[in-house]
Amino acid sequence: MTRADATAMPERPVLTTPQARIVAAALELFATKGVGGTSLQMIADSIGVTKAALFYQFRTKDEIVLAAAEDELSRLEAVLDTAEGAGSRTRQRQVLLNGMVDLSVDRRRTVNVILSDPVILGVFADHHRYHLVLDRLTDLLMGPGVGQHRHMQTAMFMAALSGAVMHPMLSDVDDETLRSELLRLARRFR
Amino acid sequence: MTRADATAMPERPVLTTPQARIVAAALELFATKGVGGTSLQMIADSIGVTKAALFYQFRTKDEIVLAAAEDELSRLEAVLDTAEGAGSRTRQRQVLLNGMVDLSVDRRRTVNVILSDPVILGVFADHHRYHLVLDRLTDLLMGPGVGQHRHMQTAMFMAALSGAVMHPMLSDVDDETLRSELLRLARRFR
DNA sequence: GTCTATAGTGCGATAGAC
C-alpha cells in the first residue's frame, strides 16, 4: 500500500487541517515520551504554534489524547474493513495478516502507543469502537467461536507485531526485512 | 516457584528496606499511569510517607526510575541464571520458557513496563546489563549464531508474553489458564 | 486561526526541626 503509492505521489501535501497536524505531532511525541510525559507545550513547539492555538482546536489535553488514539484505531479499522471484504475465509485471514504487518511497519514508531500506553488503555477501557475492533480481529484471526484462548492468541499476535517493530534491539532492521520476517512469523499464529 | 512457596510462607514480611518499598510502589504506579504520569507525590502517598522521605532514600526521581527498571530486570536475570545452569541445550531452553512464562504471570501488572514505557526504554538505551540480558536471552532461545531474525524472534516472544498478560481483553483470565495457554503458545517460537 | 499574557495548580527538589 504505502510502497506502491510512494512513486506515484509528486509532493506531500498531507495533514492539511490544523486538527490533523496536532494529532500527528501528538502521536509522535506520545510514542517517544509517553502520554503522561508529553506536555501541550511540546506538541505546540513541534508544529510551530503556541499552546493557545491548540486550545482553539481542542478544549482539553484529554480531547487531543482521545483524537490521537482514535486516529491510530481508525487505521486498524481500515485494514479490518478491507479484509472482511475479501472472498473466502482463508483469503480474508490472509489479507488481514498482510494488512496488519504493513500497518505495523508503516506506523513503526506509533502503533505500540495504542497497545501499551497506560493512559490510552484507560481511554479505551470503555470505548465501544475499540472493543468492536478487538472482537472483529479475533473473529477474523481465529474464526468465530468462544473461549479465552481465542482472545489470548489475538492479544499475543498484536503484542508480538507491535512489540517487534518498536523494539530497540531491532531499530536498525530495515522495513523490508521487518515486513518479510514478520509475515513469516505471523503465519504461525493460528 | 511462586505457587510452591505460597503454602510454606506463614506471613509476608517482604520489602523491609525503605528503598524496596519505594521501588515496589513506583513500579505499580508506573504500570498503571506510565512513568511520565507518575508523580513523587503519588508514590509517597501510596506507601504513606511524604515526598521528603523519598528524597532521603533517592536523590532524584530519575534514580527511582532507574532502580525500578533494574529491579524488574533483575528478575529476568535470575530466570536466565537458572536456565543457563540447567543441563542440555534443550533442557536450558525448556527451563527458560517456563521461567519466563512464570515471571510474566507472577508480575502480570508490571512486566510490560520495562518493555514498552518510553522513559524506561530511554533508561535502558545505553544500559550495559540490559543489553547483556537481551543477548543471553537470544542465545538461549534461538541458539548461538548471528542474523537479525534471531533478535526479531526474541523481541516478538518477549512482547507476546508481556503483551498478553496485561491485555485488557484478558484481564479476567485467571493465572493458571494464562500460564498453561502461554506455555502452549511459547513452544511454537523457534 | 493564532497570538500574548496570565491565572491557578501541582511538580521536583531543598532546608531544617524532631
Place this chain on the structure above:
DNA sequence: GTCTATCGCACTATAGAC
C-alpha cells in the same frame, strides 16, 4: 528516617487582542 514548610518552575487552561 520522616516530618513541615517552602522555593522556583512548568503545567493545563482561560481571556482578550489582532
